[in-house]
Amino acid sequence: MKKDITIIIPCYNEQDVLPLSISSLIDVSNKLKNIGYEVVLLFVNDGSNDRTFDILFEAAKIYSEIQVLSFSRNFGHQAAITAGVNFCRTNYAAIIDADLQDPPELIPDMLHILVKENAEIVFGQRNKRKGESLFKRLSARWFYKVLNYMSEIELPKDVGDFRVIGPNAIRQFNKFTEHGKYVRGLMSWIGYKQIAYKYVREARMSGDTKYPLRKMLRLAMSSFLYFSTKPLKFILSLGGLSVLVSIVYALYALFGKMVGFTDAVSGWTTLVILLSFFSGMQMITIGVVGLYIGGIFDEVKGRSEYILSEDKCICK
Ligand code: UDP
Ligand code: MG
Numbered sequence: 001m002k003k004d005i006t007i008i009i010p011c012y013n014e015q016d017v018l019p020l021s022i023s024s025l026i027d028v029s030n031k032l033k034n035i036g037y038e039v040v041l042l043f044v045n046d047g048s049n050d051r052t053f054d055i056l057f058e059a060a061k062i063y064s065e066i067q068v069l070s071f072s073r074n075f076g077h078q079a080a081i082t083a084g085v086n087f088c089r090t091n092y093a094a095i096i097d098a099d100l101q102d103p104p105e106l107i108p109d110m111l112h113i114l115v116k117e118n119a120e121i122v123f124g125q126r127n128k129r130k131g132e133s134l135f136k137r138l139s140a141r142w143f144y145k146v147l148n149y150m151s152e153i154e155l156p157k158d159v160g161d162f163r164v165i166g167p168n169a170i171r172q173f174n175k176f177t178e179h180g181k182y183v184r185g186l187m188s189w190i191g192y193k194q195i196a197y198k199y200v201r202e203a204r205m206s207g208d209t210k211y212p213l214r215k216m217l218r219l220a221m222s223s224f225l226y227f228s229t230k231p232l233k234f235i236l237s238l239g240g241l242s243v244l245v246s247i248v249y250a251l252y253a254l255f256g257k258m259v260g261f262t263d264a265v266s267g268w269t270t271l272v273i274l275l276s277f278f279s280g281m282q283m284i285t286i287g288v289v290g291l292y293i294g295g296i297f298d299e300v301k302g303r304s305e306y307i308l309s310e311d312k313c314i315c316k
Contacts, residue, residue: 001167004038005092005111006103008084010077011043013194014098015051016207021098022059028104029065035108041066043098043313044084047074053312060314070312075214078181078222079306081161084141085173095162095183100205102162104270110197120169120192123184124162126201143220151227155188156196168192179298179305182223189227225295232292235285242278 007025011018022041029039043056045068053070060066062305069083092114094107102124103185110122144157161183165173172190188194211219253267 002038003036004040004090004251005032005094005164006040006042006084006088006090007094007096007107008081008088009041009043009078009096009098010046010084011048011052011056011098012046012074012077012080012210013048013050013052014207014210015048015055017099017205018052018055020205021100021104022055022063024100024104026063026065028107029063030138031105031108032111037111038090039065040090042084042087043068043146044080045070046076046080047071048053049100057109057153057314064316066314066316067316068312070309072307072309076218076304077211078183079160081183082181083306083308085170088170092164093170095161097160097162099207101202102160103199103202106197106199107164112163113195113197114138114166117195118193119195120166120190121187121194122164122197123156123159123187123194124199125156125196126158126160127198139216147223147227150224150230152187153224155185155227159188159196160201163187165194179303180222180295181305182219182226185223185227213220221291222295225291229292231288235288237282239285243282245276246278 007029009025010019014021025041029041032039041063043066045056046071053068056066056068060068069087071080071083075145084095085093092111094111096102096104096107106124110124113119114122140158144155148155148157163184165187169187169190169192173186176186249270
């Protein structure tokens with residue numbers, strides 16, 4: 001099989017860190033070339049509104065391996081990775097953040113393991129997170145716990161999108177038509193031989209996180225909705241339980257009325273409590289069902305997952 005690899009780098013407003021990332025990626029590219037690989041560095045500019053594109057444009061003039069895809073607006077990290085994999089023309093691909101939190105110099109080793117072990121995916125697994133806030137670490141830990149409980153497949157813990165993938169994984173990934181992609185979940189779902197590669201996640205080199213709480217929640221939401229129908233099953237059992245409780249209570253009320261150990265007027269408090277409890281529960285239930293319907297609505301529209309701004313794409 002031909003030895004070639006595309007390194008996919010999603011970038012959103014990364015002007016502060018890009019010069020540094022480009023030079024480390026070029027170093028990695030040279031190392032890979034030394035062992036006989038053809039390398040494409042595919043930057044996906046996710047609708048940045050800073051100097052990200054200009055920096056990439058200049059770099060592409062100097063380095064022949066640099067190619068750039070640009071979106072017409074910000075479509076999000078997952079869409080950027082998807083575009084990268086869609087445009088990958090090589091047998092292997094690597095996915096890495098632009099902020100150097102995932103060390104690019106690990107890519108050759110990960111690729112080596114992938115080929116040697118005949119695996120389809122070697123994914124980075126963080127055994128330490130440096131420079132991330134307590135909130136981020138705690139929320140991440142709980143996120144994985146709840147997600148794994150909720151989802152129908154096992155999603156490895158502390159795994160981001162940093163990974164090297166082989167030809168089958170690329171081909172299968174490109175067959176997915178869903179729009180709300182949760183890339184790491186889908187990659188795990190693909191199967192084949194997958195190997196965890198432990199590494200220390202560094203602090204972001206420069207610039208701020210491009211994942212504010214809003215985007216984190218959206219990612220969490222799509223991972224739940226797309227990987228699990230457990231929330232639906234959960235509310236179904238909750239509904240069943242409440243019906244059971246209400247039957248018991250109805251029997252008590254009826255029987256009490258007949259025998260005369262309850263007083264009909266004294267039930268007001270009970271009524272208020274039951275009414276508000278069950279109407280709250282119904283609203284939650286409708287809300288959860290609504291989330292799934294919203295997901296279906298998005299999918300049915302079948303819009304593109306991203307739109308390229310062709311004048312800002314550099315393909316060689
Ligand atoms: N990113 C992107 N589009 C977005 C948000 C982020 O392409 O809408 C990119 C970003 O440039 C970076 C990667 O996704 O390369 C991870 O983002 P970030 O480092 O901000 O996330 P964190 O590491 O803080 O979770
Ligand atoms: Mg980061």
